[in-house]
Structure formats: structure tokens, C-alpha cells
Amino acid sequence: MPPDRDEATLLAWQRRFAAALHEPGRGGLDPTSSLVATQREEAHVRFGVYRNNSRQARRGALALTYPVLQRRVGDDYFRQLAHEYRLAHPSHSGDLHDGGAAFPAWLQARLAGTDYAWLADLARLEWAVEEAGAAAALAPVPLTTLATVPATALDDTTLQFQPSLRLVSSAFPVWSVWQANQDGAPAAPLDERRAEHCACACTADRVVVYRLAAADYAVLEALSRGATFAAALDAARSDAAGLARVLDWAFAEGLVVAVNPSARA
Numbered sequence: 001m002p003p004d005r006d007e008a009t010l011l012a013w014q015r016r017f018a019a020a021l022h023e024p025g026r027g028g029l030d031p032t033s034s035l036v037a038t039q040r041e042e043a044h045v046r047f048g049v050y051r052n053n054s055r056q057a058r059r060g061a062l063a064l065t066y067p068v069l070q071r072r073v074g075d076d077y078f079r080q081l082a083h084e085y086r087l088a089h090p091s092h093s094g095d096l097h098d099g100g101a102a103f104p105a106w107l108q109a110r111l112a113g114t115d116y117a118w119l120a121d122l123a124r125l126e127w128a129v130e131e132a133g134a135a136a137a138l139a140p141v142p143l144t145t146l147a148t149v150p151a152t153a154l155d156d157t158t159l160q161f162q163p164s165l166r167l168v169s170s171a172f173p174v175w176s177v178w179q180a181n182q183d184g185a186p187a188a189p190l191d192e193r194r195a196e197h198c199a200c201a202c203t204a205d206r207v208v209v210y211r212l213a214a215a216d217y218a219v220l221e222a223l224s225r226g227a228t229f230a231a232a233l234d235a236a237r238s239d240a241a242g243l244a245r246v247l248d249w250a251f252a253e254g255l256v257v258a259v260n261p262s263a264r265a
Contacts, residue, residue, distance in 0.1 A: 067126075072181070126178070162256075175197075
């Protein structure tokens with residue numbers, strides 16, 4: 001049934017109120033706002049409180065998601081970036097967590113061609129950590145599960161990983177930067193020319209961020225896309241020893257939740 005007149009009027013006012021929260025104005029107020037233009041000055045002031053609270057809440061949520069990035073660029077510059085991002089990507093969700101999803105891609109475009117372009121990769125890693133922490137956890141299977149797969153079927157075998165597994169590869173040392181900014185981490189010099197490849201997942205109720213060798217990352221990335229063992233080796237230009245190393249690590253960390261032999265086995 002269509003909404004009655006009162007419901008439709010309330011919905012229209014709610015939508016106007018939400019839209020007006022994102023309208024920029026002088027000092028957080030906008031006398032031309034579609035919502036408050038006909039109201040008294042006191043109403044402008046009261047509405048400004050709502051607008052400011054909305055801005056602060058979304059900036060605070062972004063800071064909680066990207067604490068290392070905020071620490072690297074400083075509070076003032078992070079506040080500027082958060083303001084620009086909010087204008088470009090106003091949230092359409094009631095969940096503040098969702099508001100940071102587009103931040104890494106927005107940063108990549110915003111900082112392209114500057115000395116700070118690498119911060120987009122740092123943001124990608126922090127968002128991966130955030131997603132991993134919110135993902136479901138499934139019961140892992142042990143490495144001995146592979147022993148049940150006939151040798152003739154191993155080449156065509158695929159794996160299913162924890163839903164929390166996220167992969168981030170960067171031409172910059174983003175894992176080292178992230179690690180150096182964790183509580184209690186010792187200070188260490190960084191080689192800004194070093195590429196780093198990361199995997200993160202939620203295991204034992206905590207998010208772990210791993211740094212992987214380039215070859216191992218390539219194997220894991222292929223397997224995570226559903227590639228068979230043989231296809232993963234080809235895609236990563238690796239060998240049986242490299243595959244075995246990645247499998248030993250992935251099973252030991254509880255990242256594998258299913259082994260899927262070839263249907264021809």
C-alpha cells in the first residue's frame with residue numbers, strides 16, 4: 001500500500017533534513033538551506049548543532065578506521081581530507097562503518113601525482129584490516145585434509161579461505177608503516193623504495209596482518225581467486241616448493257576452511 005499523506009510528509013521532511021546536513025554553509029549554517037530557509041535565526045543555530053554533530057561523528061568514524069593514516073598526515077590535514085571526502089561521498093548508510101569504504105579509492109585519485117600518493121595504499125591496508133575484523137569466522141581444516149585428495153587430483157584442487165582474508169600489494173612499504181604505528185612497536189628505519197605484499201585475516205578473534213614474499217603473495221592471490229594448484233603455480237610462476245610453503249603457512253594460520261578436489265577425482 002502507498003504511504004498515507006502523513007507518512008509521505010514525514011518521509012519528505014526526513015529526506016530534506018538528511019540532505020540539509022550535507023549542505024555546506026558559513027560556520028556550519030546555511031541561510032539558503034532548503035530545510036531551514038523559512039525558519040527563525042534560532043532554528044538556524046539549532047540546526048547547525050545537528051550539522052556539526054553529523055560532521056564530527058563521520059570524521060570520528062573515519063579516524064577510527066584509518067588511525068595510522070591520520071597519524072602520518074597529522075590531525076589538521078586529515079580533517080581537511082575527511083571534509084573533502086565527505087562532500088564527494090556523502091554517506092547513504094546508517095552504519096558509520098560503511099562511510100569509509102570509498103576512502104582509499106578517493107585518496108588514490110585525490111593524491112595522484114603527489115609525494116603522498118602512497119597513502120592510498122596505506123588506506124587500502126587499513127580498510128582491509130577493518131573488513132577482516134567485521135567478517136565471519138569459519139572453522140578451519142587441518143593440513144592433513146590434503147592427504148585425502150588422490151595424487152592424480154591435486155593439480156585441479158582448489159581451496160576455500162576464511163571470509164576475512166584480504167590481500168593488499170603495494171609498491172611502498174605499507175606493512176612496515178602500519179606495523180611501526182601499532183602500540184608498543186619499536187621504531188625502525190623504513191626503506192621507502194621497497195614494495196610490500198600483505199595478507200590480513202581474523203584468526204582467534206583478532207586481526208593479524210602478515211607480510212609475504214612477492215612469490216608467496218602471488219601464489220596466495222591466485223588461490224584466493226579460486227585457481228587450482230596447477231593454475232596458481234602458472235600464474236605466480238612458482239614451483240612445487242613455493243606452493244608447499246604457502247600451503248603449510250595458510251593451513252597453520254587457520255586460513256583454509258575447505259579443500260575442494262577435482263570433480264574428476
